[in-house]
Amino acid sequence: MISTDFERRRLPIDGAFTIARGSKTESKTVVVRIENGARTGTGAAAPDSRYGETIGTVTAVLPDLLAAVESVDDPLSLDRIDRRLRGVVHGNPAARAAVSIACHDLAARRLGVPLCRQLGLAPADAPPTSYTVPIDDPEMVRERAAAAIDDGYPILKVKLGTDRDRELVEAVRAVAPETTIRVDANEAWTPHEAVEMSAWLADHGVEFVEQPVPADDPEGLRYVHEHGALPVAADESCRVLADVPEVADRADIVNLKLMKCGGIREAIRMVHAARAHGLEVMIGCMVESTASIAASIHLAPLADYADLDGSLLLAENAYDGPTYEGGRVTMPDRPGTGVRPTE
């Protein structure tokens, strides 16, 4: 017998989080709980209006999604649950991801092992996470980068897509001469700007460029991939499984996020499809609660690059679990995702 519930939470961000698309000061989330006997699986949604979701749409579809889980009534039939969820509603990936995470948490708790272990993965195989430097004044960007270096982060991901992009990169390089830097334009550049920036960024030792152009310009992405000096990672351009073959000759790396693709099983499918095309894989996140990011941490051993600092940006977190040390993200050795409500 499976029972379910969910609740909205507002998690304030420490300061503001600004990218090319806009700025926010809190992360609105919906926490999902799925109970079976003495065990509870927990997940959470971090809806993003970029992908058509709000707290309202998540809470609107969750009752039907959770009814589908209850109808399967078997916490270990994760693939069947996944198919039922996809049958309930198209799109709505964050809502489905919340349910998927809670189900996988519950299943691994039932097996008595951390989720990564059920999946056959070894935590030590995960790549270190980058630390995200959001858009701000060059002075603030420099401070933020310097603080991250002091905290031992070996990789910085610098958000670009402003009219001062070069200043921002120079500000970071000034305090981080040897650090690996990745940049993310969040669709802000034109293809020509992107190729020009790519050459300049290559001269400044940047590792790769994420989502240089809008997702609705696939030929623009191809142009940047063909003419740019740096490898290209597709984020907004690669949401779900069917997108992987589409971007295979337009990018070098795909950035997978549970909140874009709709759940753990779809993310794993995407990893494997990416490998079939010789693409590298990044596992990323939104600004989101530990209750959801924990699942991505368990998947990180499948990836070449990790960008899993989304919960560090929160001033409050409803759940705890991960520890961050010099870019290494570790979950406690507890069954399931290992998250617990914050005391």
Place this chain on the structure above:
Amino acid sequence: MISTDFERRRLPIDGAFTIARGSKTESKTVVVRIENGARTGTGAAAPDSRYGETIGTVTAVLPDLLAAVESVDDPLSLDRIDRRLRGVVHGNPAARAAVSIACHDLAARRLGVPLCRQLGLAPADAPPTSYTVPIDDPEMVRERAAAAIDDGYPILKVKLGTDRDRELVEAVRAVAPETTIRVDANEAWTPHEAVEMSAWLADHGVEFVEQPVPADDPEGLRYVHEHGALPVAADESCRVLADVPEVADRADIVNLKLMKCGGIREAIRMVHAARAHGLEVMIGCMVESTASIAASIHLAPLADYADLDGSLLLAENAYDGPTYEGGRVTMPDRPGTGVRPTE
């Protein structure tokens, strides 16, 4: 502490098994055992010279493969083991599959659940298996088909690639007017023959055609896919993950086999890559021992079509486990793959 061993076995076939490529009267196998504490995982290799393997090559590479498993020394780190195995040697898929199966059996035994349950799959979601009718005289083919119908098999897979193909199909249709029939030419036709046969087979209510042309003629496969009347399944043309995108516009279905692809994780990767391309998935097998086919039975819920009767053709089997009832293949509800040495 992990310890390993392996032994050769010869399993006589009940009669002979003939396909377009040739005939055989026994299945040579190597059984692999991996022990960790009180638990033992079992797998087996069914090497096929079509894919460059013999009993000799399997036993030649197994010591290094098993040393890699011992070096990981953690039965749940299946992905790391998989990477190490691929690092030891390219090709040699049956040898690697035997080790992969034994490792997955051991891991699921340690978790205390059937392998399909560790993988999140529900046995009831598996498609029914076809029953294979090998090449023979039309009279023998008719008898074999009639016996399979009497046994309740709902789907027959008829091996073709002779100069009497139409007679063989007519012989089966005579005793199985309503039964689903699939045909498998095992690379025997030219593209033009295949297109002609496809039209004739469509008139005889055949569901699809497997591997009509040689794997080394990819443009021929494309020609059959474009001009033939029936869907096309790629078997010899689709061995490993990287082949999936290659056949995506040349076939409708991919037939995955552990003995071709090298193990459980590669097979799962291929399923997901196939889905990314909108391909349907068949899970197939060689003439092989229960000790290996059991793993494919656990994967069957991921597939649209199953062809898992390869151990039924054996007169003796070193391991037991699966039961076949009217096309439904069921493993006992025991941890791991559920196989046990035959008493």
